[in-house]
Amino acid sequence: xxxxxxxxxxxxxxPTRYLGTEWNAIKKDxxxxxxxxxxxxxxxxxxxxxxxxxxxxxxxxNKRQDAVAERVFAPWPDMEAKxxxxxxxxxxxxxxTHLADFDMIGxxxxxxxxYTNILNMLALGNIPLYQSxxxxxxxxxxxxxxxxxxxxxxxxxxxLVVLGEGEEVIGELLTLLKEWKQEGSGNxxxxxxxxxxxxxxxxxxxxxxDYGDDGIIVNVEPVVGxxxxxxxxxxxxxxxKAEFPTSxxxxxMGIVHDRALLELFRGCARGCRFCQAGMIYxxxxxxxLGRILSQAEELLLSTGYPELxxxxxxxxxxxxxxxxxxxxxxxxxxxxxRVSLPSLRVDSxxxxxxxxxxxxxxxxxTLAPEAGSQRLRNVxxxxxxxxxxxxxxxxxxxxGWNAFKLYFMIGLPTEVDEDxxxxxxxxxxxxKTRAARGARKVRRVSISIANFVPKPHTxxxxxxxxxxxxxxxxxxxxxxxxxxxxxxxxTHDPDSSLLEGLFSRGDRRLGRLLVAAWRLxxxxxxxxxHFNKKKWKDAFALTGIDPAFYxxxxxxxAEILPWDHTSPGVDKDFLQREYQRxxxxxxxxxxxxxxxxxxxxxxxxxxxxxxxGGEEDTPKTVG
Amino acid sequence: xxxxxxxxxxRAVERALRRAGVPMVFSKGYNPRPKIxxxxxxxxxxxxxxxxxxxxLKHSWPPKEFQARxxxxxxxxxxxxxxxxxxxxxxxxxxxVNLACYRINFFLPPGVKAVAFFATWEDFYKQEKIQVRRxxxxxxxxxxxxxxxxxxxxxxxxxxxxxxxxxxxxxxRGSLRPAELLQAFWDFAGxxxxxxxIQREGLFIxxxxxxxxxxxxxx
Numbered sequence: 028x029x030x031x032x033x034x035x036x037x038x039x040x041x042p043t044r045y046l047g048t049e050w051n052a053i054k055k056d057x058x059x060x061x062x063x064x065x066x067x068x069x070x071x072x073x074x075x076x077x078x079x080x081x082x083x084x085x086x087x088x089n090k091r092q093d094a095v096a097e098r099v100f101a102p103w104p105d106m107e108a109k110x111x112x113x114x115x116x117x118x119x120x121x122x123x124t125h126l127a128d129f130d131m132i133g134x135x136x137x138x139x140x141x142y143t144n145i146l147n148m149l150a151l152g153n154i155p156l157y158q159s160x161x162x163x164x165x166x167x168x169x170x171x172x173x174x175x176x177x178x179x180x181x182x183x184x185x186x187l188v189v190l191g192e193g194e195e196v197i198g199e200l201l202t203l204l205k206e207w208k209q210e211g212s213g214n215x216x217x218x219x220x221x222x223x224x225x226x227x228x229x230x231x232x233x234x235x236x237d238y239g240d241d242g243i244i245v246n247v248e249p250v251v252g253x254x255x256x257x258x259x260x261x262x263x264x265x266x267x268k269a270e271f272p273t274s275x276x277x278x279x280m281g282i283v284h285d286r287a288l289l290e291l292f293r294g295c296a297r298g299c300r301f302c303q304a305g306m307i308y309x310x311x312x313x314x315x316l317g318r319i320l321s322q323a324e325e326l327l328l329s330t331g332y333p334e335l336x337x338x339x340x341x342x343x344x345x346x347x348x349x350x351x352x353x354x355x356x357x358x359x360x361x362x363x364x365r366v367s368l369p370s371l372r373v374d375s376x377x378x379x380x381x382x383x384x385x386x387x388x389x390x391x392x393t394l395a396p397e398a399g400s401q402r403l404r405n406v407x408x409x410x411x412x413x414x415x416x417x418x419x420x421x422x423x424x425x426x427g428w429n430a431f432k433l434y435f436m437i438g439l440p441t442e443v444d445e446d447x448x449x450x451x452x453x454x455x456x457x458x459k460t461r462a463a464r465g466a467r468k469v470r471r472v473s474i475s476i477a478n479f480v481p482k483p484h485t486x487x488x489x490x491x492x493x494x495x496x497x498x499x500x501x502x503x504x505x506x507x508x509x510x511x512x513x514x515x516x517x518t519h520d521p522d523s524s525l526l527e528g529l530f531s532r533g534d535r536r537l538g539r540l541l542v543a544a545w546r547l548x549x550x551x552x553x554x555x556x557h558f559n560k561k562k563w564k565d566a567f568a569l570t571g572i573d574p575a576f577y578x579x580x581x582x583x584x585a586e587i588l589p590w591d592h593t594s595p596g597v598d599k600d601f602l603q604r605e606y607q608r609x610x611x612x613x614x615x616x617x618x619x620x621x622x623x624x625x626x627x628x629x630x631x632x633x634x635x636x637x638x639x640g641g642e643e644d645t646p647k648t649v650g
Numbered sequence: 651x652x653x654x655x656x657x658x659x660x661r662a663v664e665r666a667l668r669r670a671g672v673p674m675v676f677s678k679g680y681n682p683r684p685k686i687x688x689x690x691x692x693x694x695x696x697x698x699x700x701x702x703x704x705x706x707l708k709h710s711w712p713p714k715e716f717q718a719r720x721x722x723x724x725x726x727x728x729x730x731x732x733x734x735x736x737x738x739x740x741x742x743x744x745x746x747v748n749l750a751c752y753r754i755n756f757f758l759p760p761g762v763k764a765v766a767f768f769a770t771w772e773d774f775y776k777q778e779k780i781q782v783r784r785x786x787x788x789x790x791x792x793x794x795x796x797x798x799x800x801x802x803x804x805x806x807x808x809x810x811x812x813x814x815x816x817x818x819x820x821x822x823r824g825s826l827r828p829a830e831l832l833q834a835f836w837d838f839a840g841x842x843x844x845x846x847x848i849q850r851e852g853l854f855i856x857x858x859x860x861x862x863x864x865x866x867x868x869x
Contacts, residue, residue: 036652042653043653043654046653048727279654279662280654280655280658281661329669330665330669331668
């Protein structure tokens with residue numbers, strides 16, 4: 028460890044965040060490789076270390092003989108102060124190499140309220156903030172992740188953006204980078220133009236955006252030769268062939284998801300209309316049971332974790348879920364292995380799965396009805412009924428659960444007070460549940476009320492977001508509606524939801540705002556204790572940017588949206604059809620079990636329709 | 651291995667045991683944990699020259715194999731250096747260790763000559779009584795530290811670096827923290843002393859017939 032670091036670590040909270048010596052961490056000599064990559068996560072260690080995508084990329088890059096990947100996270104404010112005090116630049120955890128000495132820095136964009144941390148990390152790494160100011164010897168700054176599907180607010184700072192799954196693209200990029208370095212021209216533009224030829228790679232500086240007098244985009248086009256006018260995302264078609272990290276780093280400190288992670292499948296075709304993940308990660312691709320079991324064995328052996336999490340967007344939908352849980356119990360039951368299932372559907376089948384995995388270790392059971400009234404659940408295409416909720420809760424209570432967590436949203440399109448009071452009613456209904464036999468009762472129901480944020484590439488991308496004051500009023504409607512003392516209500520801060528909405532659907536003109544806010548000291552905006560409304564207000568005033576233009580305005584279907592030239596494969600026509608069906612209260616079934624909803628993703632990615640293998644579906648032409 | 655908390659250390663050892671495939675006995679209850687107990691939790695920031703822990707196994711295992719298998723799976727900076735198989739009724743380590751040895755390194759305070767330092771160090775112990783005030787859950791406790799000091803050596807190294815080796819009582823029947831001793835010393839000398847890096851060299855059993863490591867005694 029560097030002596031400077033050794034000196035400051037005793038003075039900061041949770042110093043193990045910065046050690047870089049965890050089990051399975053990979054340390055390579057930078058002189059022995061051709062290209063170096065910093066996997067940058069713009070949030071604190073505990074959050075970043077829980078992210079599966081970063082683990083996958085770390086594994087893929089370090090598997091190459093000619094490349095090295097190191098981790099870097101946003102330093103907590105106390106560490107930032109110390110780094111500045113002793114003028115120690117931000118560094119890769121494994122070897123302490125300064126950020127500016129890496130060839131490429133890749134940020135993971137998981138959440139809009141981490142954007143000021145990106146600027147802060149670049150500054151702490153002594154890297155020119157603006158991509159236009161970077162020159163010979165500076166690293167390339169790139170990004171990927173769900174927010175990459177509208178990275179426009181960050182384009183001033185990013186050299187390139189990767190759309191979709193990174194397993195294959197990362198290798199292609201590194202090979203290109205290595206060749207470019209060996210050529211020795213040092214011409215960054217040359218590299219970026221070649222990179223733009225890689226499918227899934229978006230180079231923002233190669234596109235010109237023109238705005239009309241009303242501030243709305245009138246034209247988007249490439250500024251040079253053979254650059255695709257629209258960049259399509261990349262996916263891994265066969266998950267069994269995809270690289271998967273079976274020796275991930277095991278942290279010393281407790282992290283958010285402190286367990287071994289297995290990925291059952293990607294994508295989700297349930298089609299909830301508010302859900303960006305459900306749109307951008309399509310289509311559904313499952314990993315085979317055999318592959319998952321062999322990965323489980325390798326993971327447990329290499330990490331020593333006592334807990335295994337079966338992750339996906341809706342784990343009870345995995346075709347072989349029962350077989351998988353049965354086999355894991357048989358193979359590892361004796362070792363005291365715990366299996367956890369996040370993201371369960373609301374039905375008794377899922378409750379039974381939870382009972383199988385959790386055994387006697389009952390904590391609370393989490394269900395996500397998302398909206399209180401059936402009418403509104405139809406609008407958002409959350410296809411569960413009140414009977415489904417009752418059935419799930421009944422069977423949970425009968426199995427011994429006495430605490431529930433329910434997830435709801437407010438501010439959804441078409442929502443009125445009658446829908447909101449239903450949230451309180453559903454919660455009271457759950458609290459009243461009693462087991463048929465015996466006197467088992469519900470002890471606690473905690474309801475989490477999130478504020479709906481319209482996201483790009485979803486059917487609600489044209490919707491105005493509900494304002495701060497109105498959201499507060501709606502939160503109050505719920506509080507007034509709940510009488511039962513066993514119900515605990517958790518709400519989210521409307522101001523930070525509006526800020527999330529701003530960057531979610533923002534455009535390139537917001538780069539100035541980010542810089543202004545960061546200069547004023549905004550950091551960790553997604554953390555309640557660090558979010559500073561006053562500073563953001565000052566930043567709006569300084570830049571003259573009106574957030575309402577982005578958040579509160581109903582956009583026309585014909586409008587060119589800032590993210591239209593980057594595509595997750597789902598048709599804009601499909602989104603519009605879904606929006607109209609939403610307003611009409613019509614639901615759309617899951618194409619995994621029903622007919623094709625013609626979202627366009629399979630043809631766009633040149634896949635056969637319904638790769639999950641639903642026999643009743645024959646390939647159709649979509650469009 | 652500095653900077654990791656006792657909880658982090660326990661977690662790291664538990665995971666290493668799982669990777670090594672050691673047949674551990676698990677606790678009962680909702681969250682079964684392997685039965686390991688350390689003689690004492692090392693305070694954060696302190697390094698250690700050696701810690702003692704008991705591991706309860708399902709069945710007898712050759713100690714050398716346990717040591718080798720576990721060492722392969724322990725992170726850098728953690729290593730089993732010695733091992734001994736004891737009967738199940740061996741008393742808990744926490745109940746038998748009663749002496750801790752520390753090594754403390756620091757530079758002479760500015761303007762203080764080595765001769766003056768060592769003279770003051772000796773004078774310090776010539777006091778009849780040295781009172782320590784300790785904040786406990788039950789309020790402030792005041793006690794004399796002298797009976798708790800069993801050994802104290804000070805020597806001068808290069809560049810005015812001082813090394814103290816102090817042996818202090820430890821455990822449920824009374825203990826003195828090295829920082830408490832040092833603070834009392836700075837107060838006595840009237841120097842602006844800093845809290846330096848402290849290494850706990852080891853935990854021992856002090857008996858009438860001498861000082862022993864927990865691995866040396868039988869009960």
